[in-house]
């Protein structure tokens with residue numbers, strides 16, 4: 001395994017192989033094998049663009065050869081930041097084929113996040129859209145090339161952005177279309193090695209990299225596809241960003257493709273547009289965060305679009321209210337599946353044969369019979385059956401350690417390799433998991449995970465801020481928004497001023513505080529730490545008071 005990663009201990013690795021979970025296959029060959037069977041069937045759709053499996057496989061092979069020609073080598077890390085376009089799939093599988101490792105960045109990430117990803121991964125290349133949603137990614141990429149010695153290539157989706165870019169060192173900027181060469185025989189990547197890196201939602205100030213191996217991810221998508229009964233008739237609508245684990249492989253994009261089905265990419269999650277796409281392409285399933293599901297349900301009540309092809313909607317990424325869960329099936333005319341998951345691995349899902357009661361009230365059961373789950377109290381002891389505690393897990397597709405993070409790993413894992421999820425959960429008598437809350441210092445803003453310490457660090461850098469604490473504040477639509485408690489240094493700053501400063505710092509917009517309270521001091525716990533429980537309760541009370549006072 002790539003240096004800086006933690007392999008599974010030998011005994012467990014042997015067990016996962018013996019059970020047939022890990023089959024020694026790599027994701028690139030799995031796609032080629034599917035393409036050999038399904039060549040003329042449609043693999044990818046975006047608007048009017050359609051690629052058959054044969055075309056996709058050929059584009060992947062030519063792009064891999066093109067990357068080699070441009071000096072990208074096996075083992076190299078490449079930061080990939082693209083919207084939901086076929087090129088995202090092509091670039092990732094091309095990198096898999098040549099043994100280079102994509103680092104999945106969110107399109108909404110800005111200088112602050114990408115600088116960190118380039119630094120920690122030692123990336124040699126960065127793949128960008130060009131200008132996207134008003135942001136000039138090419139400009140940012142060129143700035144980062146100057147800062148990071150290892151970073152020497154920027155591949156740009158939009159050819160015109162290459163021509164229009166300010167002076168760049170020769171050979172650095174390359175249009176993605178030009179990454180194209182006669183396919184080469186390339187050595188197959190090692191299935192037990194890293195295929196790509198996902199990002200952690202982050203309890204620490206900056207996101208950590210999650211190595212996912214070919215073996216572990218191939219197993220995850222195969223098991224998830226089997227659970228949903230996917231076959232070549234599956235049509236998956238990728239509404240959420242494709243780089244989100246939920247969208248990419250639960251079973252998502254990869255699971256659908258490897259089943260010979262069709263992946264339809266949505267370039268925006270707007271309900272009405274998605275409904276037209278569902279009707280036009282005969283979409284059979286999709287995955288949504290609760291916030292989007294809410295919008296879809298509201299829009300569907302008025303829409304005349306034909307959604308009859310839709311068989312299943314998966315909802316996950318944040319807590320789903322039972323009232324929303326109850327509306328999904330009747331309004332969208334399909335089954336609901338609750339999914340609890342994380343980029344780190346463990347997935348729990350309700351099963352197609354579960355009673356409605358179970359589907360509405362729980363987050364289902366672990367995907368694999370070899371997922372081990374424990375619920376523990378603060379001292380690390382198992383709580384009595386049915387009790388709530390921190391969820392710990394280990395298994396055949398759950399990481400054993402973040403990339404190059406030994407100190408953090410020592411805290412994030414138990415000695416016997418269980419990952420401390422930071423989520424509070426309980427198990428029902430039937431073995432279903434119910435997520436009850438969280439102890440990690442993260443805000444789940446409609447499915448977007450925001451590390452409180454990261455936002456605090458940026459707030460503290462502002463001259464008008466002496467002390468800062470960031471906590472979730474309740475929001476009827478997003479579930480939670482970002483609340484900031486600030487002790488000012490001089491005249492109190494306004495929310496807008498802080499947001500502008502953090503934006504100018506290069507922090508992604510979804511991490512900017514939504515709500516501000518100016519206070520004289522932050523409450524402390526007996527141990528002298530900021531008492532976030534008290535602040536969270538205080539924020540909820542203030543919002544409630546403001547809501548009830550409103551005319």
Ligand code: OOB
Nearest residue numbers: 201245246250316317318319339340341342343435
């Ligand atoms: C998914 O992955 P991440 O890595 O963005 O976030 C993981 C965290 C979990 O630890 C939990 O705190 C929260 O998101 N979460 C949920 C949830 N699903 C995720 N909280 C309550 N209810 C749920 N159903 O979010 C993710 C990855 C794969 C599949 C689905 C979601």
